[in-house]
Amino acid sequence: MTTTMTSASRGGFGYRHPRMRLAGLLTPPMLWLVVIYLGSLAALFLTAFWTVDDFTGQLVRTFTLDNFVEVFTNSSYYVVILRTIGIALLVTVFCMALGLPLAFFMANVAPVRWRPVLVALVLTPLWASYLVKVYAWRAMLQPQDGVLAWFLGPLGLDGPGYGFVGIVITLTYLWLPYMILPIYAGLTRLPVSYLDASADLGARNARTFRSVVMPMVFPSIVAGSIFTFSLSLGDYITAQIVGGKVTMLGNVVQTTYVTNLPFAAAVATIPVVIVLMYLFAVRRSGALDNL
Amino acid sequence: MHTTRLLKIAAVGSIAAITLAACGGSSDSSSEAAGGDAGGAPANEAYAGPVGDGEGAVNILAWPGYVEDGSTDPAVDWVTPFEEATGCTVNLKTFGTSDEAVKLMQGGGWDVVSASGDATLRLIYGDNVQPVNTDLVPNYADIFDGLKMQKFNSVDGVAYGIPHGRGANLVMWNTDKVTEPIDSWAPTFEADSPYKGAVTAYDSPIFIADAAVYLMATQPDLGITDPYALDQDQFDAAMALLEQQKELIGEYWSDYTKAIQAFNSGTTAIGTSWQVIANLAQAEGGAVEATKAKEGATGWSDTWMVAKDAANINCAYKWLDWIVSPEVNAQVAEWFGEAPANAKSCDLTSQSDFCDVYHATDDAYWTDVYYWNTPTAQCLDGRTDVQCVPYSDWATAWAALRS
Numbered sequence: 001m002t003t004t005m006t007s008a009s010r011g012g013f014g015y016r017h018p019r020m021r022l023a024g025l026l027t028p029p030m031l032w033l034v035v036i037y038l039g040s041l042a043a044l045f046l047t048a049f050w051t052v053d054d055f056t057g058q059l060v061r062t063f064t065l066d067n068f069v070e071v072f073t074n075s076s077y078y079v080v081i082l083r084t085i086g087i088a089l090l091v092t093v094f095c096m097a098l099g100l101p102l103a104f105f106m107a108n109v110a111p112v113r114w115r116p117v118l119v120a121l122v123l124t125p126l127w128a129s130y131l132v133k134v135y136a137w138r139a140m141l142q143p144q145d146g147v148l149a150w151f152l153g154p155l156g157l158d159g160p161g162y163g164f165v166g167i168v169i170t171l172t173y174l175w176l177p178y179m180i181l182p183i184y185a186g187l188t189r190l191p192v193s194y195l196d197a198s199a200d201l202g203a204r205n206a207r208t209f210r211s212v213v214m215p216m217v218f219p220s221i222v223a224g225s226i227f228t229f230s231l232s233l234g235d236y237i238t239a240q241i242v243g244g245k246v247t248m249l250g251n252v253v254q255t256t257y258v259t260n261l262p263f264a265a266a267v268a269t270i271p272v273v274i275v276l277m278y279l280f281a282v283r284r285s286g287a288l289d290n291l
Numbered sequence: 292m293h294t295t296r297l298l299k300i301a302a303v304g305s306i307a308a309i310t311l312a313a314c315g316g317s318s319d320s321s322s323e324a325a326g327g328d329a330g331g332a333p334a335n336e337a338y339a340g341p342v343g344d345g346e347g348a349v350n351i352l353a354w355p356g357y358v359e360d361g362s363t364d365p366a367v368d369w370v371t372p373f374e375e376a377t378g379c380t381v382n383l384k385t386f387g388t389s390d391e392a393v394k395l396m397q398g399g400g401w402d403v404v405s406a407s408g409d410a411t412l413r414l415i416y417g418d419n420v421q422p423v424n425t426d427l428v429p430n431y432a433d434i435f436d437g438l439k440m441q442k443f444n445s446v447d448g449v450a451y452g453i454p455h456g457r458g459a460n461l462v463m464w465n466t467d468k469v470t471e472p473i474d475s476w477a478p479t480f481e482a483d484s485p486y487k488g489a490v491t492a493y494d495s496p497i498f499i500a501d502a503a504v505y506l507m508a509t510q511p512d513l514g515i516t517d518p519y520a521l522d523q524d525q526f527d528a529a530m531a532l533l534e535q536q537k538e539l540i541g542e543y544w545s546d547y548t549k550a551i552q553a554f555n556s557g558t559t560a561i562g563t564s565w566q567v568i569a570n571l572a573q574a575e576g577g578a579v580e581a582t583k584a585k586e587g588a589t590g591w592s593d594t595w596m597v598a599k600d601a602a603n604i605n606c607a608y609k610w611l612d613w614i615v616s617p618e619v620n621a622q623v624a625e626w627f628g629e630a631p632a633n634a635k636s637c638d639l640t641s642q643s644d645f646c647d648v649y650h651a652t653d654d655a656y657w658t659d660v661y662y663w664n665t666p667t668a669q670c671l672d673g674r675t676d677v678q679c680v681p682y683s684d685w686a687t688a689w690a691a692l693r694s
Contacts, residue, residue, distance in 0.1 A: 054668055054681040058417060070687070076694040143558055162542060162558075241549075244542045247693050255693060258390040259496070259686035 041272065048265035059261065067266035077252070081270060084249040087167055088232035094172040095228045096221060099179035104213075106180075107187035108195075122180050130174070134241045137170040138162075141242055162244035170242050171232050178231070179224035186220025187213075222282045229278060233271045332415050332446040335599060337422035342608045345379040349606035352395055352404040354593065355385040355547050356567045356627040357455070357614075364574075367626050369619045377613070379606035387545040388495040389663070390686070396420070402601040403610055405455055407591045408443030409497045409519075409682070412665040415451050420596040422449045427608050430615045434632045437654065442671070443664050444594040452594030453611045456620065458629030458649075459590035459660045460493070460501065463564035463581035465554050476505050476584045478561055480536050487539045491553060491562030494543035496682070496689035497663055500589045501563060502529040502536070504661060508586035517672035518589065519664040526680045526688075533692055543693070547571075554579050566628025587659030624649070 014021035048067055051060050071077050106118045125133065140147040141162060149159025160166050190213065198208040236250025249271055257264035351358055358381065361368035370381050384401075386392045389410035396404055396419045406414055414420045425431045431439075431453060438454035445451055464473050468489065478484045479492070480502070492498055503518035506528055515525050541559055544550040550568050553559040555577035569581040595614060601607050613619055617635035624631035625640055630651035637646035650656035664671060670679040 052683055054683050074691060076691045080694040142556060145556065245537065245540045245693070252690050252694060255390075255494075255496075255690045256686060258394040259683050263687060 044265050045269055047262050048269055050262045052260050052262060067263045070263065071266050071270070077267070080247060080249055080252055083164070083246070084233060084271075085274065087164070087171065087248065088229045090168050091171045091175060091232045092225045092228045094168065095176055095179040096225065098172070099176055099183055099224065100221065103180050103183035103187055106184050107190075108192075119181075119184070122177050122184075125173075126177050131237070131241075133174060134170055134238050137166070137173065138242050141166045141169070162242050163246050164243075166242040166244070167239055167246060167248070170238050171228075171235060174238070175228040175231050178227040179221075182220045182224040182227075183217060186217045186223075190216050226279065226282065230271075230275045233274060332449070333418040335418070335421040337424040337449075338427065338597070338604050338608065340424060340427045340608070342427050342612075343605050345377045345606040345609055346603040347378060347606070348380045348382060349603045349610050350382045350384075350400060350402045351610065352384050352386060352392060352401045354405055354407075355387075357405050357593075357623060358383045358385075359623075359626060367622070369613075369622050373610065373613050373619075377606065377609045379603070379609060381610075387547070389497065390495065393417070393419075396598065399598075399600075401598050402603045402607040404596050404598065405593050406452070406596050407593050408441075408663040409665050411443045411451065411594050411596065412667075413682070414596060415446055419599055420451060421599045421601070423452050423595075423597055423611070425450050425453070428453055428612045428615070430612055430617070430633060433617065433635050434615060435634055435651070437657070438592055438632055441592065441662070443592075443662065444596075452596040453615055454632045455593040455595055455614070456624050456627070456629045456632045457590060457592040457657070457660075457662065458566060458627070459583050459588045460563050461566060461569070461581040461588065462561065462584045463554060463569050463579055464561040465557055465559065466578040466580055468557055468560035473561065473580075474582060474585050476501075476586055479539065479563070480505055480532060482535055482538070484539050486560045489541045489558070489560035490536070490539040491550065491559040491564075492536065492540060492543055493563050494545040494693070496685040497589070498563070499526070499529050499533065499685055499689065500661065500663070502532045504587050504589055506532060517670075518661050519666045520670040520672040520674065520679050521666065522670070522674075522677040522679055526684075530688055530692065537692065551575065551577070567626070570626075570628050583656075583660075587661070590657075590660040590662050592662045621645075624651075 014024070047059070049063050049065070051062060051064050051066060052058065053060050102122075106115060106122075110118060141160060143149060143159055143161040146159055149161075152159055160169065194212050194216070195208060198212045203211065234250055236248055236254050239246060239248045239251050249267060253264045253268050256267070356363075358370060359367045360370035360381065360383070370383075374380055384395065386395060389407050392404060392406060392410045393413050395401065396406075396414055397417065404410075404414070404420070406420075411420075434454055438457065439445075440448070440450060441454075444454065462473060462476055462479065469478075469486065478486055479490050484490065493501070499521075500518040503515055503521055503525065506513055506525070507515045507518065510528065513525050513528055515521065521529060542553065544553065544562075547565065547568050550559070550564060551572045554564070554568070554572050555575060564581055566581060569579055572579045595611050597604070597607050597611070614623065615633050617633050617639050620631045620633040621636035621639040624636060625642065625645060628649070630646065630649040631637065631640075634652075637651060640646065642648070646652060666680060666682045666685055668678050668681045670677065
């Protein structure tokens, strides 16, 4: 009953060869991902096993584990690694603490007409140059005359000045939009009927928030935290500008990559490993599905 | 099922990429370290000349303040007259430390670089620069003899650059925060300094030599004669001094504009600095002073070098001749605040006693100024009974200190 028609009479090449179509669509992004991105990471990792000539600084391609031994046995590098992770975690926590109420307001409290305006306002700082924002914070954090010092002066406190606190404040400011927007997106997907049902069942606001909103929005929070954590982990410019003499992992890489590229490569693999561990840990939370 | 197949493709692709990276990597930098020890510099030929018409552009890597085109201060411009006279448009990039300079030169694309002594030898032995044919630079003849053919700008009698001028690293202070007269590095190094938390230092491994200079005066039994030739014990003593200094430090600087702002605002009270920073800070109304400390200081005598495969070789030589010509060298020296290289510049400075103030002809002043040099395992002071610490170890020690 069904006659087999020659498929050459209908459909283009991609229609007739679905596997070729798939290959064609996938090739550019796979090339980018595998060759450019993974390939460069692999080249970086390889370099970490080499060493440099003492005088000229040229690469010497003999296999050695000295760089990794140096990083993991010299205690001053432990301090940097722990300090950098500490900064990244603190920034993530503060971004969550500031971003969640703001996103909740934008999604559930503010009139619907205001939403595009609020989103635009949250996004606007991203248009300004990174350096402009950090230098603005440098001026604000200035020990004697900065805005923060002036503000805290009457309370009898010193301003935070440049250092660990300054870095955390500045990075929190920089990455806050990256936390607010995923949470906002997650909250807008939350059906209002859930909140109504929860209220009908007798739960107060706090209970509703704890039992209904938070579980639903948790993957979005984790998605936002991926941004803030990994961006803070690799940052080095902020530490240079508002950090005083405090350094982060990125600064160690920056100071050593000219004279000792393999050592810098060994140090650079550490944040890669940390972020990979973090991503594996959050995979189960379902955050990556909603990105 | 599709996922497994895709994963297999990705795995094969990664292996391919890694193999490519491993094989492709051997083509980038030159095969083995050309002249890996201080014995043999790569055999490159200097440009035979003659210097012909310009190619239309010249790419210059320089310290800030050396190549001014009127954008910092409209009255300070020696680039525009050069461009008009030679037709070579100047493309400038400034750097903050010698390490940046070396890295940029290794990246290629530059014709001329103003290298300090802690970069010159690395560039020579790293095969990034070519010897300079001084016969093609007529103004070379008028340069002070004390600057020519030094350890850091020549190898085995072959000149690798044109001297630019010389200066010392000074101790600078904000006169609002520091009311006592300063003539020593002690307030920046000693643990009982009254300026704890407001001291600054230069953020580069070469600063270890400044600690060594201070130790030459305060711990003479360490036996340091050349702050760039430190055996392990001397090096450890210098690092210990820097650890002690770290408690006093507010911030380190490598970007000179940050240093100007820090001194002017009072965030930094005292520390290592350059004369150009003091000049610019005072021009902005800052209350700062600077002087050479009595213990001596590190300094620099920069060298204009020509990149190995400079595309604009004629424009490069025209620039070399221009920048050490009497009028221009006088302008640069006055703007930057350093002693000029050209002896005839002393009659052309707008400040009539400029050369006296900067001790251009006063050899005694320079006896305790130790020009930036590149530390090597073979001790620079000639000692053969010990190994000295090479620059790569200076860099790792500095990175560990800054952690």
